[in-house]
Amino acid sequence: MENLELLAEPDLVGRENELETLQHYLDLAVQGKGTTVFVSGEAGSGKTRLVNEFLSASKQKRDINQLSGWCLSNSVIPYFPFMEAFNVYSSGYSKKGSSSGMRQGGLQQGLEKEGLVVDEELGLRAWLMGPGKTERKRELEELSPQAWKDSTFAAVTKALFSMSAKKPTILFIDDLQWADTASLTLLQYISRFIASEKVLILSTFRSEDLNPDSEGHPHPLADTLRLMSRENLYKEIKLQSLNRFSVSLLAEDMVGGHIQADLAEKLAVESQGNPLFIVESLKMLLEGGGLIQENDRWRLSTGKIGIPTKIKDILVRRLGVLKPAQRKMLEIASVIGYKFNPELLASVAAQDSLETLETLNSIEQSTSLVIGEGDMYRFDHGKYREALYEEISQPLRRAYHGRIAERIKSSRSAAGKLPVGDLAFHYAEAGNKEKAVKYSLDAGQEALKIYSGTEAIKHFRYVLDATTDIEKYADEMMIALEGLGDGLYAKGRCGEATEVFERLSKNTTSNSVKARALGKAIDASFFWGEYSRTLDYADRIVEYPELTPLERARVRFNRAKARAWGGEFVETSSAHYLKEMEESLRVFEGEYSLSDIHSTLLEMTTAYVSNDQLENAIAAAIRARALSEFSKNAGETAMVASWMSLTYSITKLEDEGLKALEDAIRVNEKISDPVSRAFVETTTYWMSGQLIEAKAASKLFSGLPLETMRSFGAGAKFKFFMSSLISGALRDFKQSLKAAIAQSLKGAACADETDSYFYKTFNYGNLVREYSLLGDIEHAEEYYKKLKKIFDDTSISGIFHSRAAYASVRATYFSSRKKWKEANQFHEEAIAIYDSGQIAGDRTMPIAGERQAYCWDLLQQGRFSDAKIQFEKAKRAMEDLDRRFEHSNVIGHIIGPARVKLGIEFNMRLDLINVAKNPAVLIQIEELVPSEFSIVSMQPSYNVQKNAAELEKKSLKPFTDDAITFTLKATKTGDFNLNPQLIYVNELGETKICKVDPISITVLPPDAVGSSQKGDA
Ligand SMILES: Nc1ncnc2c1ncn2[C@@H]1O[C@H](COP(=O)(O)OP(=O)(O)O)[C@@H](O)[C@H]1O
């Protein structure tokens, strides 16, 4: 103990550059240019030390907020680092309502002092804890998991930004390699928004820990880093090992004197410049008398103790200084975790808590192996916990885990809110299968509730593995299967999810579970791209008596959707599936289920187009977008915005399409989940690549002087002629192609985040075409191979839409290689499929586009008269389309419940959409509501006289939805028809009438059963 003072922490050495870099990023953050900075390096390289040094220095220099969180070594509590950072975590082991309330009070007061209200509806703590954890409004409890996550992320971001609005704020999270995936996505999300905020995010991680797990799944942090780097969201400081000079400096500082060259050399070589190694080996040597001072210099005392080559050996040897009772204490602590609650420790060790605290205190004093922090203790370094843990014999380890689980459970029984993830972990490690299964199921459900797919998968997989073929666990297995499917689906692993739901549907004995499983299999298989399966599942359950009318309508709708896309698998005509969709829509409207309505409408757009009802298609897309605002799920909204661009693309309204995509990108910002984002982004980039390309192509095309071309022959001569004639336009076109490629590449990267080959084909197809057109044969081939593999290996070639698109892409690909026979053949094939009427989505514009490309190729082959035929057909079609949306054209649609009760208020909505490039002026709505209904309120409010509303010459802008919403009350029972008509004036001053499709409402007596409005608006 005589060397005690020498064991003090050495001064920081050799990190001047890193400190300067950190300072630079803080300066930027202070100017409102926030960044996320990762400090990475191996265990013991000095990450934590560097950041702490920096934090305390900057605290002295500037008035800043500092929030610090750290990660649990077994990442079982979602959002734990953020709860720590915002000081809202109530420890997993505390006495009746003690610290949680106080801590929250502390935060609340703290934030209020900063002039903040964290969240109007819920405290930050409640959001982070997840649904069902605290008392709160029922309406919020019913949020979908995805929406819950979006709101949580928004609340945390808001809290952080209101703090940083007052003064610059540093958020520090240590040991990110242990973070749960919810925290990782939250970190990524916040990073996206700090570029113009006074926020610096600092985080450390162990670089050697990012290996894939035993099943080859990437480490969650590795995943996050890849996603973040794609968006350029972070900077990284990689900590190098200390150089020889710094090693000596450090050592001399520690021993408090000069050291012999030989010792310096040995330290540097053995430690390879790892500070933890150096610090700990010196402590070991000093404690064990391995160092002696001679001639004013320290050297190794001969032979007695050398320096081990492995850090773990040093650590284990240092643990040797502990007395047996101390050692036992720390062993138990190492089973609890890197940071541990002394009370839990005492209880597990069956010791008096005072005694435990005394032991910990003496360990801290004599060895600094543990450090007290607030109510908690932690190991000086994570490596100590690992070394100790590994030293415990297997049976003892299990017994400790079991005891810990029991103690956690009994201490919490009063409060009733168990840290189920913790329990699942400890019981599993204890080998207590029954309890591990029980708590893993709970933990899995909790993970699903906060939309944390990775954790959910882990928990449910455990259950399935543990219960295979064990009769008495049949129920648990079914729950785990469903949960696993949900988790996989949430992670965009649609194929695996489909298989799991299918397995569940076969194994369950409950009809309602079976119906639910098949319902979920329908969604998963559709996203995956396996429409024949979607159809099969739908056929199997559509007549199930267990389905409610709403559920049955959903199945029918999905079946129609799969038919629309599925092509070859079905005989149905587009008119037939449009009808089925319309009927489902009636049911959704009758139930006033807005989220069903908007997704149905979106899907109906392609069905309308197939039936040449382009105006209805556009109106449906615009309504879908307007109604999606009522969805609390940003993912759905962004999806609608993104997909509606397809409608604009096939109606040749490219600029509207691009506008829709800008909107999609804006909404997508709000989405917390990377997989949902990937689906939206891949669609967005696919379409924007396509729209940019299509716009450029038709511009180039319209300038073709076809009549004068004949005399210039084919091949090289033709090429020369073309390039001199339209060189400027060609250059523009190439520029546009490059812009399109940039979009499609991003889209492909997003699609690769999922296993949906359907989505992958979009962007791969774009890339083959765009590279081919650009003449970049090499890249074209790269993506052609990928695309071909999907078509060869999967059932996607059975889908008409995909097959047509594939043929079209191949035509361009072969034409770029001057293989005219193939090129021509594929052009013909694409046109034929588009023209067959089987396809979801139209013929007109895709065919015109195809003919345009075909014409181009025929010209190069010197086939002028054939080229002219294609040219003329394409041109006519495009001109028709341009004209079709010229004059103001208002389409109205009314949504109301099918049944209401007398005297009870209900909602109704009238959408007015102008499907034209010119505005319309609304004059009046006649027959607005039957006189038996009284209008309680109306938004916007108009003057209603004798059932007619005067609209004060309201102007309806092109391609927008102006809705009027009503709250009504029926004053009489019976059946009533609503049959409104709109009077408007078009841009030529002509008066027009728009008849809205009528609906009927049945008014029931107030005591009738099962008929109230169910809706979300
Ligand atoms: N540059 C340095 N100068 C002096 N001591 C250091 C330096 N870097 C790390 N240390 C010491 O080495 C040990 C391990 O550092 P730590 O920051 O905990 O490593 P990490 O967080 O990278 O695992 C600590 O005792 C720390 O004080």
Ligand SMILES: [Mg+2]
């Ligand atoms: Mg550390």
